Amino acid sequence: MKRIILYAVLIFLLGAGTASARRLSVASPKANVRSGPGLNHEILWSVGKYYPVDIVKKSGNWYKIRDFEGDIGWMHRSLLKKIPSVIVKGALVNVRSGPGMKYRVLFQAEKGVSFKLLKKKKNWLKVRHADGDIGWIHKSLVWGY
Secondary structure, eight states, X not given: OHHHHHXXXXXXXXXXXXXXXXXXXXXXXXXXXXXXXXXXXXXXXXXXXXXXXXXXXXXXXXXXXXXXXXXXXXXXXXXXXXXOEEEEOSSEEEEESSSSTTSOEEEEEETTOEEXXXXXXXXXXXXXXXXXXXXXXXXXXEEEO
16 A cells, blocks of 8 residues: 555646646747648637747647647747746736836736746746846746746
8 A cells, every 4th residue: 555655646746747847938929839740731810929838748749738728739840949938918917117016107018918937036037028128027927837
């Protein structure tokens, strides 16, 4: 019985480590998400730089991906890299000049806008958009990293 519990714990821990290693982000300015693994498949939607995805499956040079909304598609592996990133999951969020509510709002970001993660400070994330804008977002407002 103890051996079964030990195996179950090991499988759980190994699985948890694998899951976190399987999150990648778009490294190019624009990437297409397709209905299947190949250029002959329909483009379902397009995403921008730093868009984070979870890898569900691999087929040759193609990854089956799941995004922050649970949508599934396929992307070529050359478009994805291990870049810490986040994506806005709320309708409209404030991006601030520092890590806290007391800091001024620099700009706002809509749902689906992705950022490269630069730094963490408690519950706040310092982020940079592909256009160069930098600011702080509360971690509860984003998915990723």
